Amino acid sequence: MKRRFVLLLLMLLAAAPAAAQTDEVVRAALYLTGADSPEELDDRLVDELESFRNRPLPLNRASRARLLDSGLLTPYQVAALAEYRSLSGDVLSFAELERVDGFGKEAVAALRPFLSLESARHPGEAVRDTLKFRHSVLVRATLKDLGAKYRLMAGNVEAAGAWKGRDGTFYGLYRLPKGKILVGDYNVRYGQGLAFWSAFQLAGLSTLEAFSKRANGIAPAWSFNGAGTYRGLAWDYTGRHVQWALFGALDGTVGAHAGWLGRQGQAGLTVTRERVSLDGKYGFRGVDFFGEAAWSGKAPAGLAGSLFPLGEHGKGALQLRAVPSAYSGKKNGEYGAAGGVAYLSDSRAFKVSWTVDVSLLPKPETDTGRKQAKSTGLLSWTVSENWLFESRLVYRWRNYDSNRADVRADATWSRNAWTVKGRLNGVHDGGFGLLGYLEGGWKPPDWAVWARLTAFSTAGWQSRIYVYERDAPGNFSAPAYYGTGFSAMAFAGWKKRFRKTTVKLYLRGSYRWQKEKPGQAGLKLQLQADR
Numbered sequence: 001m002k003r004r005f006v007l008l009l010l011m012l013l014a015a016a017p018a019a020a021q022t023d024e025v026v027r028a029a030l031y032l033t034g035a036d037s038p039e040e041l042d043d044r045l046v047d048e049l050e051s052f053r054n055r056p057l058p059l060n061r062a063s064r065a066r067l068l069d070s071g072l073l074t075p076y077q078v079a080a081l082a083e084y085r086s087l088s089g090d091v092l093s094f095a096e097l098e099r100v101d102g103f104g105k106e107a108v109a110a111l112r113p114f115l116s117l118e119s120a121r122h123p124g125e126a127v128r129d130t131l132k133f134r135h136s137v138l139v140r141a142t143l144k145d146l147g148a149k150y151r152l153m154a155g156n157v158e159a160a161g162a163w164k165g166r167d168g169t170f171y172g173l174y175r176l177p178k179g180k181i182l183v184g185d186y187n188v189r190y191g192q193g194l195a196f197w198s199a200f201q202l203a204g205l206s207t208l209e210a211f212s213k214r215a216n217g218i219a220p221a222w223s224f225n226g227a228g229t230y231r232g233l234a235w236d237y238t239g240r241h242v243q244w245a246l247f248g249a250l251d252g253t254v255g256a257h258a259g260w261l262g263r264q265g266q267a268g269l270t271v272t273r274e275r276v277s278l279d280g281k282y283g284f285r286g287v288d289f290f291g292e293a294a295w296s297g298k299a300p301a302g303l304a305g306s307l308f309p310l311g312e313h314g315k316g317a318l319q320l321r322a323v324p325s326a327y328s329g330k331k332n333g334e335y336g337a338a339g340g341v342a343y344l345s346d347s348r349a350f351k352v353s354w355t356v357d358v359s360l361l362p363k364p365e366t367d368t369g370r371k372q373a374k375s376t377g378l379l380s381w382t383v384s385e386n387w388l389f390e391s392r393l394v395y396r397w398r399n400y401d402s403n404r405a406d407v408r409a410d411a412t413w414s415r416n417a418w419t420v421k422g423r424l425n426g427v428h429d430g431g432f433g434l435l436g437y438l439e440g441g442w443k444p445p446d447w448a449v450w451a452r453l454t455a456f457s458t459a460g461w462q463s464r465i466y467v468y469e470r471d472a473p474g475n476f477s478a479p480a481y482y483g484t485g486f487s488a489m490a491f492a493g494w495k496k497r498f499r500k501t502t503v504k505l506y507l508r509g510s511y512r513w514q515k516e517k518p519g520q521a522g523l524k525l526q527l528q529a530d531r
Contacts, residue, residue: 024053025049025053025113026041026046026476027110028111028114029045029046031110031209032071032072032110032214033209033210034205034206034207034208034209034211035207036206036378038468039466040206041476041478043225043475043476043477044227044228046476047222047224047225047474048219051151053114054473055153058116059081059116060090060117061118061119063238064078064238064240065178065236065237066175068217069180069218069219069236070216071214072115074214075261075266076101076263076283079263080103080263082240083263084100084101090119091117091119092117097117106348133153133154133155134154134530135150135152135531136149136151136528137150139526139528140164140474140526141526142524146164147163148163149161149163149222151222156174158175159171159172160222162222162224167224169185169223169224170184170185171185171220179235179237179238179244180236181235182220183234185220185221185229185230186219186220186230187218188234188247188255189216190279191215191270192212192215192290192291192303194279194294194301195275195276195279195292195294196272196275196277197215198228198229204357205340205355206357206374206378207340207342207353207376208307208316208317208340208342211338212290212305212307215268217245218234230251230253231250232248233247233248234246234247236257243260244257245257245258253273254272256270256272257271264283265282266281267279268280276295277293279291286308287308287309288307288308290306291304294327296326296327296329298326299324300324301322302321303323304319304321305320313345313346314341314342314344315341315342316339316342317338317339317341317355319337319338320336321336322335323335325363332370333361334361336357336360337357337359338356338357349382350380350382353376353377354378355375356374358372359371370400371400372397372398374396375394376392376393377391377394386415388411390409393405394407402429402430402462404428404429405429407426409424409425410422410423411423417442417443418441419442420438420441422436425465425467427458427463427465429462430459431459431462431463432459432463433459433463433464434456434458435456435457435465435481436454437452438453439452440452446496447492447493449491449492450470451490453486453487453488454481455485456481456483456487457483457484457485458484460482461482464481464482465481466478466480467481470491471491472506472508472524473504473506473526473528475524483515485512485513485515486513487510487511487513488510488511489510490508490509492506500531501529502529502531503527503528503529504529504530505526506526506527506528507525510523
């Protein structure tokens with residue numbers, strides 16, 4: 001009875017304002033993927049963004065091809081930016097960037113830490129990809145393993161490698177005037193993910209931004225975790241309105257892509273030994289349409305949807321998808337539909353959204369199958385300059401497993417270099433689970449010191465709770481808490497610039513005690529140098 005009262009109290013809290021604040025990299029990853037919380041993110045994606053925080057993308061000096069394969073911008077944004085620069089010259093401020101078609105305040109706020117506005121070009125002058133000699137080295141040591149990263153950029157040449165135990169990635173890249181040649185590890189992301197989309201994909205659509213994927217073609221992989229990437233040779237070319245690509249991997253994967261890029265939309269054809277895919281996006285009077293149709297030789301698959309305005313401050317989204325098991329090669333296929341609405345106030349201080357995603361996972365040999373549905377409600381409220389509140393309520397229903405209710409409430413207070421954050425998270429999934437933490441941090445220009453205390457009690461693994469934890473760059477983690485216990489974490493970071501080299505030092509210590517097993521201690525030391 002007491003546990004039911006606690007869960008009811010949490011649901012009432014979620015209906016009221018609650019709070020959260022994330023770091024720059026995590027905030028940008030949420031914007032680019034449409035994930036509703038850091039716990040849904042993938043460490044490889046965060047790794048990619050970390051490299052841009054250390055070396056921002058030169059928006060005015062990078063070629064169209066480099067802007068596209070960065071993954072930070074959509075093809076529409078790249079086309080609009082190219083047209084703007086040809087008529088008005090380089091973008092000289094982020095306020096000016098907000099006025100370029102396809103950007104706006106939300107996009108610029110999320111991407112600003114990863115973009116550079118260096119300028120040395122007159123209006124009408126051709127854009128040249130001018131990158132100077134730079135390199136970066138990172139060494140990480142923990143109680144369990146040792147890892148290292150190195151990256152070199154010299155004009156049109158890049159080379160990088162990452163190693164940790166038996167895992168790692170590497171690549172070498174030569175940039176052509178309108179494309180690149182790449183050897184080593186890389187990701188392939190085209191269309192809406194039916195034919196080729198290596199690495200991260202969301203499980204369920206919890207925000208409107210997640211309904212349509214942001215494809216960036218072929219991009220090098222540089223992370224400790226190389227799972228899901230391809231290792232081989234790739235080439236691509238990006239002109240004013242066309243895009244071509246060829247790629248092959250050591251596992252036998254061979255493919256080609258041809259695409260058309262425009263201000264109002266894009267279209268692409270991807271062909272491999274096993275699949276053929278046609279995808280497209282088109283925008284008309286504020287309404288965006290997207291879709292992809294694919295064929296595997298055994299069965300077709302398709303996905304289509306739309307993002308559209310609802311009045312002056314609202315947005316809506318719809319998506320339909322059909323992926324038979326004969327196409328995907330999985331035990332169960334998927335037929336699904338999703339819809340969502342969102343509202344953003346004039347001052348952008350209040351935002352609320354709600355999505356519903358339902359799907360049928362039929363078994364190929366029978367007429368019966370698995371059914372599931374997921375509903376997500378999000379509320380964010382910036383009460384004042386110092387207070388931010390946010391709430392999250394997720395309910396998942398399945399006819400083949402227990403249902404899951406997940407209610408979260410966060411509150412963050414920040415002033416100058418100080419930040420204090422608290423969370424209360426309750427779940428019910430065959431049993432009850434409760435987690436809470438209190439975190440405080442001090443972050444002046446060259447320092448960062450954080451500490452967190454977490455307490456948790458769940459019915460077991462099934463009612464586990466995932467929690468994003470602060471760590472050194474390139475070490476994204478969201479561990480699962482289950483059982484009964486507590487954990488403590490302390491983190492410190494320091495950076496100093498010596499002439500042309502920036503040195504960063506990070507130290508993290510942690511301890512977790514669980515009633516069901518012995519306590520675990522963790523210690524991590526990381527040194528990074530960028531020149």
